[in-house]
Amino acid sequence: MAGAPDGGTVLSEKILAARFAEVVLPHLGDALSLARWLTGNTADAEDVVQEACLKAHAGIAGFAGGNPRAWLLTIVRNASYTWMAKNRPRSVVAVGDLADLDDVSPPPDSDADSPEAALIAKANSAAVEAAIARLPQAFRETVVLRDINGLSYREIATMLGVPQGTVMSRLARARGLLMTELGGRHEPA
């Protein structure tokens, strides 16, 4: 921080603490969801979110309005990857891989229709979770941010620093993989 703190910080510190309560605390569930899907398990997610919240608290003055959930999740995402780089260096997807993933065109449709949809709808949550966990990182974070955290395309694009079109194609690819996997199981549930 550039400016030296001075006597005027008392009030602003209080306002910042109140803002932390408004901006951060209501979205802890979403923060835990995202961290859980990015790190792969619930126990690590709490550590990551706690670290993210410390950063959020330090940076709360920089919250310039907008969607507080998107703001917090951006911090959680960064904290998750920092944590992953430190604790699971092997599982972090290198940036170079993303471009390859984005170029791959969607898989050809196994022109199944309503029976497949019925299978997908009936998939139990364990199967859904396993399918999400198997997605490549870039697809997983996009589908989690959209379908679990409920962010808009624009918010996801801003967070990931990619064009909206990329968000849309990653989302379509991610969902395509999920639908293939869940719809392909032919054993009765």
Add this chain to the structure above:
Amino acid sequence: MSPHEISPHEDGLPQDPQDMKLMIHALVDGELDAAAALAVERRMAADPELAAEHARLMALRGALANVQRPVVSDDFLARIAAIAEVKGAEEDDVTQPAAVTAGPQQFAQQQQGNVIAMRPRAARWFNSFDWRQMAASIALTAVLASGATQWLTTADNGSDSFAVAVANGHRRSLLAATPVDIVSSDRHTVKPWLDGRIGVSPAAPDMAKDGYALIGGRVEVIGDKPMPALVYRHHEHLITLVAEPRQNEAKSVPVADDLSAGGFLLVHWTDDAFSYWAISDAERPALDDFVARFRAAIIANPAAGSPG
């Protein structure tokens, strides 16, 4: 990446089948305005493949909605709430010890209300007790029970809350990317940096030869006051030394006082200029040794303590 030119199709939707599929996703995601949504629905009505994609997407959405969300436990929520709350509560308590004016206190209560709104149990606790009574009784408890917990000391008015603030600052520094704002083992760098930031700096002897290497400094804000903090490394442990410029009314603690807060050990003492708080997760003997050597170093070389 199909090269599709902007063909004047009457509904303005993409001709490329893959791009059209993205429009179905956008429809499901509520990203389309009414006109575009209507156009996509018309296309779906005419194209069974698009309709099937839509049905699969809706099914997937239902499946994803059933995925279990992590539960925010009370314990976890309290831990996160404490990040802001500890700081806020201490400011309220430290900055208005005796002369409590109505305005700030009302604000403080409003403030606590905001934070505690998320914690029903804590809210009940605060509402049903007068906070001064509570602080007094807790101060007594803290004296009786030497192993005072962080939760108790947080609510206390005096030096204990200061100790907790020091402990929290130390904990934050351990979690942060770097524990120091200015990295240097040279007091000639650390002192001017602190002076430039906040106009005050303590003696900053490097005691590397004694096993306590000065690794830098940072600014801690405790209560409403920024104050200098030095960071030393002792083997794998970090020691934070917060130096609070002494006020006239502050009580003198010439003999080092052993405390603990937030799971860390502290040593507190004063000299003419500063009230010092040394904190570490190192063992008590190591911390005491550090304090003894630090005090000896600044007595032996007072120049290190002169401003500038």
